[in-house]
Amino acid sequence: MSGLVLGKLAFVTGAGSGIGRATCQVLAREGAQVIAADKNLKSAEETIAALPITSNNDNSIGHSSVLLDVSDSNSIKSSLNKILGQFKKPPSIVVNCAGITRDNFILKLSEEDFDDVINVNLKGTFLLMKIFAQAIIENNVQESSFITIGSVVAKHGNMGQANYCASKAGVDIVTKTAAREFSKYGIRCNSVLPGFIATPMTDIVPEKVKEKMMPLISCRRMGCPEEVAEMITFLASSKSSYVNGASIDINGGMSI
Template identity: 55%
Template sequence: MSLVGKLAFVTGGGQGIGRATCRILSREGASVVVGDKVPSTVEETLKTINKEQKGEHLGVELDVGKAQSINNALKKVVEKYSKPPTVIVNCAGITRDNFILKLSEEDFDEVLNINLKGTFLVMKTFTNAMVEHGLTNGSIVNISSIVGKYGNIGQSNYSASKAGVELLTKTASKEFGKMGIRVNTIFPGMIKTRMIETVPDKVKAQFKSMIPLGRFGEPEEIAEVIAFLASDKSSFITGASINVTGGF
């Protein structure tokens, strides 16, 4: 599953699934651009992938909720590599959990701004750049969540944002197909990330009992699927929604 010669851009690359994705993509030979809002986490990821797999990697500070920040990141990428990436992975996401009757308008808006609008802005900006540079054989992978299919108590904003990511992806796959750009969604289940650490142990135990494989997933298990979708091995897959949930 070689990604040699490919340039990949990963949002939320500073931790969790994003960091694991940077590691796996670089392992497969891609040059990786690590984008994250927290500069220190970008440096940590860069240090990790450079230690594991030497390559022409780059870190950029990125706020996916702001178009100007995305444009600035794209400019830095093109300055370094003389071309935009053809692999885009949207891992950036946040939670602001609360029951609907207690959820503030600000927390609702912030989650949709990052998780849904951010995915839209990154796709739009980088796809336009690919088209302008005459690049085809592109692959965009958007990270949703299994709660985007079934909902979850206390996560109305997060569930709605992740449900939106799926339909945004399906629409983009129809619009971008003629440009040679594939767009797919991954639905992670309960994965061992910093986001899960905030969940009470009692709730985690309940979730684990509902997973046929009897455990939570590792970030790398999502990243391996992302690498497959980024590669030519998945050349006829677009508009797909792939559950990686342990059977949840």
């Protein structure tokens, strides 16, 4: 069997929905053994149940799911311990798709909604990178790849999303910093910056807002989660071996 990430162990957060679920599907299609992690364990289990069993050197390899809250270091450590027990090694591909929105205009945005978004999106990215990088270094895993998810809105801001934009700008710069700090351990770190992707996160955006967005997108449509997952899988693979500290737009040619 051939595949971009054949035989690699991949860990994906936010794997129960949208971009995370599509990432599990594409990574599995390309030969990885996938661990789907989500705060909603049932949804992660559903993602795994729908994956084809891949095989490596004639041995069937199973995928796995795990409960995880990326904003809680104890939860990340216990997920990692479960993985180490099950697979005897940490993953060499770590994709952090977990993310939330709590939109409101600044004048109405509560402190709690500001903190929640920062804690999941930004602090979660930092915690996951720190704890998984420590395990990768301790276990001497070679050629690892971390992929984080920023957003097009982090470049210029977006009405009603001060908390989200701040968190995603932070994700981008944490990823660039990690790329510098981790390269000596053979860990590459890159982020993708999706534009307007059709997932449960954007299902709640009112139709009139979606219509207003379309003229700003040269492809004149929303993106599919699979289109983001394909780039994530490229960044996870050795095909991108000289890409490090990059932020890659996936927005159909969006001008905002």
